Every structure is written in structure tokens, then in C-alpha cells.
Amino acid sequence: MSTPHVLLGLLVNGPRHGYDLKKAHDERLPQAKPLAFGQVYATLGRLERDGYVEQSGQEREGGPDRTTYSLTEAGRAQIDDWLAQTERPAPYVSSTLFSKVVVSLLVADADRARDYLIAQRAAHTARMRELTAVKTTPGAGLGDIVAADYAIAHLDADLRWLTTTLQRVADLHREVHG
Amino acid sequence: MRPSTVLRLALAGSRTDRLRTVLTAASSALAAIALLAAVTVGSITTNDPNGPYTSQLLNEAGLRPGVLAALILLSIPVLGLAGQCIRLGAPARDRRLAALRLAGATPRQAVLVASAETALAGLVGSITGYGLFLALRAMLHRPDAAGLLPLPTDVWPAVLPAVLVLAAVPLVAAAVGTLLLRRVVISPLGVVRRSREQAPRPWPGVLIAVGLALFGIPNWLGDDVRIADEVLLLLLGSGVTVATVGVILGTGWISHVSGRLLLRLGRRPALLLAGRRLLSDPWNGSRTFAGLLAGVIAGAFAIGYRAMLSTEMLAYDRINAGAPGGLEMGLAGDDEFYLNAVRLVIVAVAVGVTVAAGGMLIALAESIVARRRAYAALTAVGVPRRVLSEAVLWHTVAPLVPALLVALTVGVGLVRLIATEIRLSGGEADVCLGETCGPDAALTHVVWPEVVLPVPVPLADLAVLGGGVLLAMLAVVGAGLLVLRSSTDLEELRAG
Amino acid sequence: MTTLLRAAELTRAYGPTQALRGVDIDVAEGEIVAVTGPSGCGKSTLLHCLAGILRADSGTVRYRDQDLNLWSEADRSRLRRTDFGILFQFGQLVPELTAAENVALPLLLAGSGRREARQTAVGWLDRFGVADLADQRPGAMSGGQLQRCAVARAMVTEPAVLFADEPTGALDVLTGEQVLNEIVGVARAQRTAVVLVTHEAQIAAYADREVVLRDGRVDATGLGIGVRS
Numbered sequence: 001m002s003t004p005h006v007l008l009g010l011l012v013n014g015p016r017h018g019y020d021l022k023k024a025h026d027e028r029l030p031q032a033k034p035l036a037f038g039q040v041y042a043t044l045g046r047l048e049r050d051g052y053v054e055q056s057g058q059e060r061e062g063g064p065d066r067t068t069y070s071l072t073e074a075g076r077a078q079i080d081d082w083l084a085q086t087e088r089p090a091p092y093v094s095s096t097l098f099s100k101v102v103v104s105l106l107v108a109d110a111d112r113a114r115d116y117l118i119a120q121r122a123a124h125t126a127r128m129r130e131l132t133a134v135k136t137t138p139g140a141g142l143g144d145i146v147a148a149d150y151a152i153a154h155l156d157a158d159l160r161w162l163t164t165t166l167q168r169v170a171d172l173h174r175e176v177h178g
Numbered sequence: 179m180r181p182s183t184v185l186r187l188a189l190a191g192s193r194t195d196r197l198r199t200v201l202t203a204a205s206s207a208l209a210a211i212a213l214l215a216a217v218t219v220g221s222i223t224t225n226d227p228n229g230p231y232t233s234q235l236l237n238e239a240g241l242r243p244g245v246l247a248a249l250i251l252l253s254i255p256v257l258g259l260a261g262q263c264i265r266l267g268a269p270a271r272d273r274r275l276a277a278l279r280l281a282g283a284t285p286r287q288a289v290l291v292a293s294a295e296t297a298l299a300g301l302v303g304s305i306t307g308y309g310l311f312l313a314l315r316a317m318l319h320r321p322d323a324a325g326l327l328p329l330p331t332d333v334w335p336a337v338l339p340a341v342l343v344l345a346a347v348p349l350v351a352a353a354v355g356t357l358l359l360r361r362v363v364i365s366p367l368g369v370v371r372r373s374r375e376q377a378p379r380p381w382p383g384v385l386i387a388v389g390l391a392l393f394g395i396p397n398w399l400g401d402d403v404r405i406a407d408e409v410l411l412l413l414l415g416s417g418v419t420v421a422t423v424g425v426i427l428g429t430g431w432i433s434h435v436s437g438r439l440l441l442r443l444g445r446r447p448a449l450l451l452a453g454r455r456l457l458s459d460p461w462n463g464s465r466t467f468a469g470l471l472a473g474v475i476a477g478a479f480a481i482g483y484r485a486m487l488s489t490e491m492l493a494y495d496r497i498n499a500g501a502p503g504g505l506e507m508g509l510a511g512d513d514e515f516y517l518n519a520v521r522l523v524i525v526a527v528a529v530g531v532t533v534a535a536g537g538m539l540i541a542l543a544e545s546i547v548a549r550r551r552a553y554a555a556l557t558a559v560g561v562p563r564r565v566l567s568e569a570v571l572w573h574t575v576a577p578l579v580p581a582l583l584v585a586l587t588v589g590v591g592l593v594r595l596i597a598t599e600i601r602l603s604g605g606e607a608d609v610c611l612g613e614t615c616g617p618d619a620a621l622t623h624v625v626w627p628e629v630v631l632p633v634p635v636p637l638a639d640l641a642v643l644g645g646g647v648l649l650a651m652l653a654v655v656g657a658g659l660l661v662l663r664s665s666t667d668l669e670e671l672r673a674g
Numbered sequence: 675m676t677t678l679l680r681a682a683e684l685t686r687a688y689g690p691t692q693a694l695r696g697v698d699i700d701v702a703e704g705e706i707v708a709v710t711g712p713s714g715c716g717k718s719t720l721l722h723c724l725a726g727i728l729r730a731d732s733g734t735v736r737y738r739d740q741d742l743n744l745w746s747e748a749d750r751s752r753l754r755r756t757d758f759g760i761l762f763q764f765g766q767l768v769p770e771l772t773a774a775e776n777v778a779l780p781l782l783l784a785g786s787g788r789r790e791a792r793q794t795a796v797g798w799l800d801r802f803g804v805a806d807l808a809d810q811r812p813g814a815m816s817g818g819q820l821q822r823c824a825v826a827r828a829m830v831t832e833p834a835v836l837f838a839d840e841p842t843g844a845l846d847v848l849t850g851e852q853v854l855n856e857i858v859g860v861a862r863a864q865r866t867a868v869v870l871v872t873h874e875a876q877i878a879a880y881a882d883r884e885v886v887l888r889d890g891r892v893d894a895t896g897l898g899i900g901v902r903s
Binding site: 125128129131132136152153155156159160 | 855858874875876878879884
């Protein structure tokens, strides 16, 4: 996963403490799954162990002590390496949607698969409309728009695949039973 | 490219391409027939008033050049029609040429293919025309009771000129085609017409003035200065040609000005549409009206000339009536003969104008079809067809009416340079008025008065000519509007 | 919301091809409806019938409770330029007219004076960010600019319904999105209903509601393809 690298990236502009990092993460990646506090601290621990970040002080603002972390030279190098690497384009197909369609075709009849696909398509379309609304709200920030674009493009790809698959299933069905 | 490749590509066309080819061939055939007839008249050698033909125009060597000129004049609008046919279905042809460019043909090669198509059509046309000429020649060989022929069907056209004519027709057609493609940059991604940047200026007016001046020189010099016949013909011919070219080119400026007037004065959307179109391509009028305007100049000239002849005849009648005992002075020959000759020219002009109107119809239909998508889209958004029709009407008529007036004025003006009044000086002589006038017959002393008659401007006849041409053009626009009707069909939106 | 446009049992054929086989559709005031479906499903034909451009073979198209199929071509033509705005994929501007004149054309047809029409037209061009192109000809414009001028022309009469047939089909994704955003924004501000024909789910997502056509009928499943043999 990319969470460690996102945290490293957020530290490039200066030291931050854990709570700050979580807030920044959720703000920068608005449509991503929000980060849990536990996950932030566990990740920071691992990064510290590997020498990519170091504790750089304590902060106290009328609450509990907060440890601030800063990027090390090694951490900086790690970020550069990561950014320089090209991602392997979709090395494995791993999607619940994909698995569900395959399984429903295996265990159920075509009507059942179709009912599932209809419901799924409706859900996808509704989500897409929602994201489009987010995107077109006056005053939407670049982060919101880019995130919505990303999600919409993926939903669109899913929808295309759904429709094509359904057409193939229908054709197959016709061949077998027609 | 090998000639066979050019041939193959030139012949690879769609239905519109075939229609264009057929029409080009047909008009080339007509032009070939007219020119072959001219060659035949030129090949007549007799010079006998009682000679083998019913018409003195053919019998007398001195009159035949006029017939020859009329026939050549007649073939000009027919060749012009062939030129218009080349433009028919141009969008489809241009797409085909663009595809050739995309496949790697150079612009020259693309133009070569297009010209080859026209040249081939012209060649087929002139060969067909020759065949038709032979058939007509056989069919019209009808001697009357006295053994006189109505047409010179007993003479073969001289071989060399005939061959030249048959070869010239396809070459001229191809040249006109290449000329029309000159401004079309055939780009691989479709056609971009290079529009002329500069607005037309009224300089062609100078050409008209120069033409009139050239034509007027012999008359201004008067009878005192002898000029050779060749020089005289050259001055008159070049004067008419230069003035005609001036009128045709001047139509560009007229279109431009009438476009601006429509924009400034008109409040209706149709005037806006027509005005903008005139401004965006003012030379369209020069191209499409060329044959028509040349015909109108010739017609106005003939009408003016007839007015002059009639006045001259009237003047002689006055003298003959004024002299006691009765004189028989007049033109060298039968009055009717002259008037018939003029009538013949007017018939030729009428044929020419009709042919030119056919050419205009083709040009108009082509321009509407080329813009069919825009028309269909406008209809879809609720622009009434009436407005579109009105725009087409204005686009045609607004520059045409002033251009017609100029052409009529120039045609009549040429005649009025020859004479604005007929002056027959008075005199006296001893003449024999008896039945038998031998060397010692009794002579009567006759005195006749001077007669001065102004040659009237034949306004009524000119109005008939101008009105007739205008009516013909309105009919053409009417027929064009039928094309518009089918072009605003919403099916066109689906054609993409 | 009141129903503005209601079509029932619409059928329409082109020769032997049956484009519409009984379509029912409602459009409420100010509503944005996307009509989607695979190529050849009858989307454009439906739009043309709803806009009164084509007459349906049977069925009714009621606009404000009047059956358009009973109207004469002249009346429908007038309706199209007063109450409807119509937008195509491309090729709808008169090439010889300037942008301002193209936009002013519907106003001039309605009898406005030149000056007044031009002012309104430039105002609309400005709303779509192309006021600086007012005196340019379409030939000198980019695809996005052309389409913005076309939208300005479609909206200049402040229509009750805007019919848009693949309005962004000829544009790149980003330009298309901007143009669509502007269309939707202005339509919402003006309370103009929009019938948006598209084959792209991403474009349809701008609408309040999606109607999927399949083989000339509304496909209730929304899938746009046939499953049962």
C-alpha cells in the first residue's frame, strides 16, 4: 500500500505530529478511505524503525504531549525512489465486483446474474452522479476535483465492463438456449 | 504518375461525379457543334447573291464573318456551361481529392487527376458532338423547290480547323477546370478554400472605360483618317472584350457593395445572411454571372444596333417621301435583310442567355447542396425556410440587378459610340425616274432636304431584355429553392 | 414540479428502420434528463421528436399540454426558436456570420432591433467566456469556442427546454467537461430543463435522471442491452 509514502510526502514541507498528519492525509485525498489514528502511529513507528523519519520534538498545546516527526535523508531518498518507479499497470485483477460477477455466473442462473448487475449498475450510476455533483459544486478545490475524476474514471471503466460482460453473457445464453 | 494511374483515379467517382462528367460531356458536345458550324460557315467559298443558299448572310462573302462571329459568340456561354458543370458536386470530388492527398499525392497530382477527369469528359463530348454534327448535317440537308439550301450542308468543314476545334474543346474545358481549382488548396484533411483577403475595388470600372474608348476610337477619328480593316476589327473587338471583362470583374465590387448595403440598410435576418455571404465571397457573382452578363451585353448591343438601323431606314424614308417624284434611296439591300440579321443575333443571344441560366442553376444548386448541413441545422433551431429562401434570393438578386444595369448600359453605350443621330445630307441631282433609263433618257432634277434624326435609346426593348433575364434568374432561384427544400431536410443532420 | 414535456407511445421509422417503437418520457420544469443508450437505439430521433423537429409517426408529444404533432411546421418552427434551445455536436453556426450575429439571429428572427439583439448576444457570449470572439467568424475558432458560441445561441432566447445532442462529442474530455459544466450551471440558474442525449455515462452523470433507450424503447433495467432471448 502507499500510505507510508503518502505520510513521507506530507513531511516534506516540515515536521508534523501524528494528528496533524491524519488531518492532512484526509484533506489531500478527500475521496480515499479516511486514515485511522492507530494506523498513523503504527506506520510512523515502522518508518522510524527503517530510518526514514525521526522524532524531532514534543509539542504541547493544552492537551496531551504530541511527538513531531521529521523526514530524514534516507526518507527523502525513499520518496524520490518511489516517485521515480513506474507502477506496473494493474498486475493482478483483484476486485470484489469482478469476483462477484464471476461467481454469480458460476453458481447462479443468468437471471440472477442479471439482477445483480442491474442493481450494481444503479449503485454505480448513483455514485457517479454524486461524485459529479461534488466536482461541480461551486468552490470545489482542485483536490476534490482530481479525486472525483479518479473515482469517476474507475466507475466508468467498471460500468463499461459490466455492460460488455452482460452483453457477452446474453449472447452466450442465446447461443446455448436459442 | 503513369497516365494509366491518372486515368484510373480520374474515373473513380460517385454518382454525382458521373452526373458532372455527363453534363460536362454534354455541354462540350454542344460547344463542339457550335464551333463546327462556325468552321463550316468559314469554309464556304461562294460569293454569289443568287448562290446556293436561301440566306444572303451565307451567300455573300462580306457578310459571312458576322455569322461566324455570332456562332463563336454562341459557343462561349456553352463553354461557360461546361465550366459550371465542373463545379457540380464539388464537395464530393474535393473529399476524393483530399483522400488522394492523404494517400501521398502532391497537390499538382491531385489537380492533374481532377483536370484529367474534365479533359476526358470534354473529349468524349467533342467526339459525340462531331457525331451529332454529322447526323444534323445529313438531316438538315433539305433543298427547296429552287434547289436552294437553308444551311451550308453541302460544304465540309475544313479539316485542319475542325480537328483543332475538336481538340480545343477538351483542352479548354480542362484549362477552365484547373483555373477553378487554382484557389482550392487541396489539403489532406479536406478542402480549404483560400479566400481572397482584400475586398474588391472598383478598378474594373477603368477596364469598362478603356473598352469603350477602344471601341470609340475609329468613330472619333472620323472618316478623314483611313484605318486598315484589320486594325478596325482589332479595335472594335478588343473594345468589346475589354468592356465585357470589366463588367464581369466589376460584379465582384458590385457584390461587395451590395452586401454592405444589405447589412447596413436591412433589418431582416435574411438580409443579414445574404449580406454576409456576399461580403465573404464577392467573386461568386463574377464566376456565376459571367456568361449571363456577356450575353446581356451582346443583346443590348444588338438592340441598340437595331434602333440605329431603324432610324437610318426612317431617315431614308423621309428623304424619299420629301422628294417630288419619289426617290428610292436606302441601305444597300433589302431593309428586311438587315433586320433579319439582327433578329438572328438576338435569337443567338436568347439561346446563350438560356444556356447561361442553366449554368447558373447548376452553380446555385451546387452552392446550396454544399451548405446543406448548415441549412438543416438552421431549420432545426427554428429558422423558417422562408427566411433561408429569402436569403438565397437576395444573395442572387442584390448584385445581379446592378450588374445587369451596367451590362445593358455598356451594350447600348457601345452602339451609341457609333452614332447618336442619323444625319443624311440634303442635295440635288438629275436622275432618271422613267421606266427605261438609257443613256439619253429624260432626267428629272430632284432636290431633297437634309434629314437629321436622333437615334432613340430603345428603352422599352432594353427593359424587355433586362426584365426577361431577371425573370429567367428568378425562375432559376425558384428551382434552386426546391433544392434548398430538400437540403433543409433533417435527414441531413444525420449525415454528419 | 410540473411536467413541461410529456411524450407517450412515440413511434418513428426511417424507411424500413424502426427508430422508435413506443417511447414514454416526461420532462419536468428545470429538470435535467439524460437520454442514453447504445448507438442506433433511437436517442437522436427521440430528441428530434421531442423538439418538434421531426413529426412522430404515432403517439403524442405534449408541451405545456399542447400536442406538437398536431401543429403545423411553421408553428413548430416558431416554437423551436422561442421556447426551445437546440444544440448539436457541431456544424450549427452560419460560417459567414460573426459569433455575435450567429447568437443574435434568433432574436432578430423574433423581431428585435439590431443593436439590442447584438447587446444581448454579446452578454450571452460573455456568460460563456467568449465575449472577446464576438466579431470572429466560426472558421477562426477552436472546437470549444465554437460550442460555447452555439450554447450561447441556444440559450439567448432563454428557452424553457434546451435540447442537446452529444454537445461535447466533438471536444476533448477536459474542454467537454468545462462546456457541459457551463451548460448545466446556466440551465440551473435559468431553470431551463435540459434533454441531454449522450452515449457516455460520465456525461449522463451530470443529469438529475437518466433514461436509457434500447432498440427504440425505454429500457427500465437501465442496462441498455438485451439479456433474455
